Amino acid sequence: MDFLNALVALLNFVVIPGVAYGSQLALGALGVTLIFGVLRFSNFAHGDTMAFGTAIVIMFTWLFQSWGISFGPLPTALLALPFGIAATAALVLATDAGIYKFYRRQKAAPIILVIVSAGVMFVMNGLVRLIIGVEERNFTDGARFLLDGNTFKAATGLAEPLVIKTTVAVTVVVAVICVAALFWFLQKTRTGKSMRAFSDNEDLALLSGINPDRVVQVTWIIAAALAVIAGTLYGLDKSFRPFVYFQLLLPVFAAAVVGGLGSPLGAIAGGYIVALSEVVLTYAWKKVATYVLPDSLAPDGLMQLLSTDYKVAVSFSILIIVLLFMPTGIFKGK
């Protein structure tokens, strides 16, 4: 029984939050890696693209709530998602036409594009703060739990509850749908194939008549859509604050680099690796240990390897290990 309790505690506090956070990071890292593959620079504005999209989604959620529209047990934000994606896609397409395109024509060094993207980050960051302010926003509504602790305890007779929040379930389902759709698109459609061709070898792709502008535009739209979905899911699961989204940049980058920049499959694996390491290293293991270990060995301390303040150190350490031992990432990116 103790063993089952430990298992449930592990699921409840480590596996489920880790998988949800990992799905959010994976979607963010997919956007970074696609932009890197096609446009060949690390987009520092990605975190703020997520923030911008989420801010728009929140505005539409409020609008729908004021009209009395809801999505039943699911969060209203899901209904607002298409509007957020449309607005963000329009914004990044305008940014590309007004800013990035010039440097692409010039064949500027990737580092110049990185600096330019930092400038874009600045503007977007300011825009988000102008639109929605700097305060924390909670915009989750609908049913709170898919499976709540008391029901689980009553059904199984265990001492430990297993809780599945609606937002967690929504995150995982939406992430699976997005990834499946993305891979179908990349593998099966003509545009997707030309994107991969362009990412593998730009000159050959141009030679075979692929329209580079179209490839770039489609990439931006997909990256924007993934960023808005990732940002909204993160905001539903935790909460929305512009500065937190700026800080999400590091784990998202770490995930993309771990998997190998330019490799979509790698970005997904990287997202889960970063998220699970973060949760495992910052979780206080005392509860699980008390169930598993005999009473004589029961721990005094929290058994927490790192305080939660140092979450950022986890993604950074993973990044460093990858840079030291396999600079092209697990899935051999660029």
Place this chain on the structure above:
Amino acid sequence: MATSTRNLLLFAGVALLFILTGLFQSWNLSLQILNIGILSAIMALGVNMQWGYAGLFSTGIVGSVALGGLAVVVVSAKPVPEGFAAGGWAVLGGLALGVAVIVAATLLYRAMKPGRLRALAVTALVVAGFFLYRYVFDQGVAAVEAFNPATYGNIGGFGLPSLLAWPVGAIFAGLGAWVIGKIALGLRSDYLAIATLGIAEIIVVVLKSEDWLARGVKNVTGLPRPWPVPYEVDLQADPEFVARVTGWGFDPITASTIFVKLLYLAIFGAVLLAIIWASERALNSPWGRMMRAIRDNEVAASAMGKNVTRRHLQIFIIGSAVVGLAGAMLTSMEGQLVPGVYSPLRFTFLIWVMVIVGGSGNNWGAVLGGLLLGWLWLAVEYLGPGLMGWLTAALPAGDLKTHLIDSAQHMRLVTLGIVLLLVLRFAPRGLIPEK
């Protein structure tokens, strides 16, 4: 128009901004902005070394600034003998143990042949070392933080003069740069940008949460001033000073604050000029030409037998050290270490905009950018809400009005970003281009 006249005019224009601030607002404010502007200019010089001479893009400038600030606490904060006696040695021993584990792991990694056995051995060493480190370190931390946490709760500093902290700040920042440069230089140029973003965030988190070190978010206050600068209250109590300034027709209180700021201005200005002199000499020496050759064509430079990665590491360390020096000067002027002020937007990206707007690769450009944007940033901070309040005076009080007044500060970010993008697009060589 000759370039030198143009440059003089640009500097005169910036000087005019400060004079106008003095005339229409107050000389205190103008001098304060100027002092911070000079410190920003020194930081911009450091970044210019990395970017302008060598083409390295680091997003961790705020980390170097924070390390400089930490140096002031370590060197010149009052000692806390009781706190240190309680657990100081355990904390330092724990840290030394941590470093020893990393060194041992590196040596083991180098000594063994590649393979599964090596991976296992190194991992085992690191994991065991981590627990040992935490065991020693945690006990020390608990003991140190238990001592009078309302006033101290930290191991205290050495109580040495504040001037001594400035070079120490440079050394701290240089060491940090060495660690990160060793790892990220020589890979794709983006990796340095990503890795420095991370290390900077970690440094700030350490400052905020390690109470035993610099009291975390509880801040360390009452740091001593650098050597010749007196306290305003002492000046006001000094009959000779009061007699002299009243003789000149000044109010003693205003005169004392302005006198202090002028002293800072003289010291900071001297440091700035020394750094400009040194870096102009370096830039025009064979070493400077080599650096620019590496920046302009890495392949050709390495074909000529130059070790590109080593030179990059060198300049990356020097540039970060200069930023750390300025960070230490800033903290010793403010007399307190407040980790909350180390925001990446203020200390990383603002400095970047200064370098690019001023003219990357040109030291005078970096100084001009530092003074100009330093003025804009702070002037907007002081004047922005007032201006917005004046603009919205006709509106009835309500949500919209408060929202507009509050949003004045966010306009700064948007404006800075747009300035950066416009300069990069239309005048990528900046106001004072590289010769």
